[in-house]
Amino acid sequence: MMESLSPVIGPKLVLPAKISLSDHVTFGSVLPSLRPNLNRKFCKKLQVHVEKKSPTSGIDFSDPDWKSKYQKDFEARFNIPHLTDVFEDAAAYPSTFCLRMRTPVTEDFADGYPSDEKWHGYINNNDRVLLKVINYSSPTSAGAECIDPDCTWVEQWVHRAGPREKIYFKPEDVKAAVVTCGGLCPGLNDVIRQIVITLEIYGVKKIVGIPFGYRGFSEEELAEMPLSRKVVQNVHLSGGSLLGVSRGGPSVSEIVDSMEERGINMLFILGGNGTHAGANAIHDECRKRRLKVAVVGVPKTIDNDILLMDKTFGFDTAVEEAQRAINSAYIEAHSAYRGIGIVKLMGRSSGFIAMHASLSSGQTDICLIPEVPFRLHGPHGVLSHLKYLLETKGSAVVCAAEGAGQNFLEKTNAKDASGNIVLGDIGVHIQQETKKYFKEIGIPADVKYIDPTYMIRACRANASDGILCAVLGQNAVHGAFAGYSGITVGICNTHYVYLPIPEVISYPRVVDPNSRMWHRCLTSTGQPDFI
Numbered sequence: 001m002m003e004s005l006s007p008v009i010g011p012k013l014v015l016p017a018k019i020s021l022s023d024h025v026t027f028g029s030v031l032p033s034l035r036p037n038l039n040r041k042f043c044k045k046l047q048v049h050v051e052k053k054s055p056t057s058g059i060d061f062s063d064p065d066w067k068s069k070y071q072k073d074f075e076a077r078f079n080i081p082h083l084t085d086v087f088e089d090a091a092a093y094p095s096t097f098c099l100r101m102r103t104p105v106t107e108d109f110a111d112g113y114p115s116d117e118k119w120h121g122y123i124n125n126n127d128r129v130l131l132k133v134i135n136y137s138s139p140t141s142a143g144a145e146c147i148d149p150d151c152t153w154v155e156q157w158v159h160r161a162g163p164r165e166k167i168y169f170k171p172e173d174v175k176a177a178v179v180t181c182g183g184l185c186p187g188l189n190d191v192i193r194q195i196v197i198t199l200e201i202y203g204v205k206k207i208v209g210i211p212f213g214y215r216g217f218s219e220e221e222l223a224e225m226p227l228s229r230k231v232v233q234n235v236h237l238s239g240g241s242l243l244g245v246s247r248g249g250p251s252v253s254e255i256v257d258s259m260e261e262r263g264i265n266m267l268f269i270l271g272g273n274g275t276h277a278g279a280n281a282i283h284d285e286c287r288k289r290r291l292k293v294a295v296v297g298v299p300k301t302i303d304n305d306i307l308l309m310d311k312t313f314g315f316d317t318a319v320e321e322a323q324r325a326i327n328s329a330y331i332e333a334h335s336a337y338r339g340i341g342i343v344k345l346m347g348r349s350s351g352f353i354a355m356h357a358s359l360s361s362g363q364t365d366i367c368l369i370p371e372v373p374f375r376l377h378g379p380h381g382v383l384s385h386l387k388y389l390l391e392t393k394g395s396a397v398v399c400a401a402e403g404a405g406q407n408f409l410e411k412t413n414a415k416d417a418s419g420n421i422v423l424g425d426i427g428v429h430i431q432q433e434t435k436k437y438f439k440e441i442g443i444p445a446d447v448k449y450i451d452p453t454y455m456i457r458a459c460r461a462n463a464s465d466g467i468l469c470a471v472l473g474q475n476a477v478h479g480a481f482a483g484y485s486g487i488t489v490g491i492c493n494t495h496y497v498y499l500p501i502p503e504v505i506s507y508p509r510v511v512d513p514n515s516r517m518w519h520r521c522l523t524s525t526g527q528p529d530f531i
């Protein structure tokens, strides 16, 4: 059945005024700037949560000043909350963070490591990073992200991350806490380590880890873990989280009660979309209670589903591990008589892992992601193509993201402790349907199924993620000392930035089927349209 919806954006639409919701129209195929305008019914169908308020709705593009108005609005949206917004007279102090340091004479460095030189390597509060760097000449350009119908160039600046000259906390008054929430992700220990090391360089002595995610704030048997450079020195050499992770847990007000009791005034929260929603709510609650607290997030997700960033830490490592599974599937399939290897990879609502692992391995013939609808049966379905591949190549490899093809599976309505929907197993389904299909048509096929599940995230970070984690961890501490709260750290166009939390979690980032990267994946696999 076809549904229709009418995104409202202005007089001239880049998209047809009425989008027919057929299998061809997905959230990802709609221009990113228009996505927030899509109606909830449409987005619910695609399991994508959409911001209520659109950044572009209500803009009159016939107004000659629309661009400056948009830029002003953008600046306000990307303003990063600061302690002085609430505490106008909050005192600022010269930073105790210094790189030209001397070896401390004693263990006592309450004022930061000693230095005899004036340090001039700080970031100016007015430094900005350009969020979007491509000037698309036409909305029809592959992957074009447009604000107005003509795809006019609009500068979008965000705040540069790094150490500031003035800090808003005296190190001796700080009790800093680190917490890791959600699922595991390679690099969690690397980030914890850098946060602790950087806090010590500022001169902070009271640093604790909250065990097992937000639950550690409420469950009495979970004692906070004292952290120091000595404790974290080698933690990055193993995967997982030194502190443990969990889903679900106490309410925001219970968390803030616990922070007050413990005297925590700097909180570093590592997690994905859900965790960041929690972090923002904790920040809001602290403001409501007029607590001088800095809450800083560090986005963690192997799924890479956080908006605006080049990538999130752990993603690269997960892709590297995932391609090993694809390689095994390829070897099995290639060595078998008429072999088919099927690999299922994590990716709840985004197919980034499957797409990148398919591209990096170069051994995938069919890549299936949640953002691109497909059929299994029928003349244009996946199974017919598998038959063709067996006939022409002798073997085939399918890589499916866990969120792909959920429409083929029965919904259980089951949810995890955080309220995330528990998905059906698309990998097993494809395996069963493939076996059935080839049996029915009387052609032999040797089907091998690999589900690496937790193996792609329960490992230590690779070198590239290790560096990203180090920079993000350090910047999180610089942001907190600079007096910012309700922010998260990220990498945009290879530069490091602070972003207000609501802007990065208004909906999960998904693969854009109109992007060059998806086109490259299609070029690499050579797969047809399965619709």
Ligand SMILES: Nc1ncnc2c1ncn2[C@@H]1O[C@H](COP(=O)(O)OP(=O)(O)OP(=O)(O)O)[C@@H](O)[C@H]1O
Binding pocket: 181, 182, 183, 184, 213, 214, 215, 246, 247, 248, 249, 252, 271, 272, 273, 274, 275, 276, 277, 278, 279, 281, 300, 301, 302, 303, 417, 418, 420
């Ligand atoms: N809207 C919300 N407000 C407050 N807390 C939330 C919200 N959503 C989730 N949380 C809390 O954040 C924590 C982590 O959420 P979730 O399990 O969804 O993981 P995540 O951060 O999205 O990471 P992952 O990518 O592994 O799913 C949980 O403890 C959950 O209770």
Ligand SMILES: O=P(O)(O)OC[C@H]1O[C@](O)(CO)[C@@H](O)[C@@H]1O
Binding pocket: 182, 183, 184, 272, 301, 302, 303, 346, 347, 348, 402, 416, 457
């Ligand atoms: O089994 P768990 O811990 O709930 O985690 C599974 C989920 O975690 C993720 O890796 C990250 O959100 C998803 O891809 C996956 O659905």
Ligand SMILES: [Mg+2]
Binding pocket: 182, 272, 273, 274, 275, 420
């Ligand atoms: Mg989540």
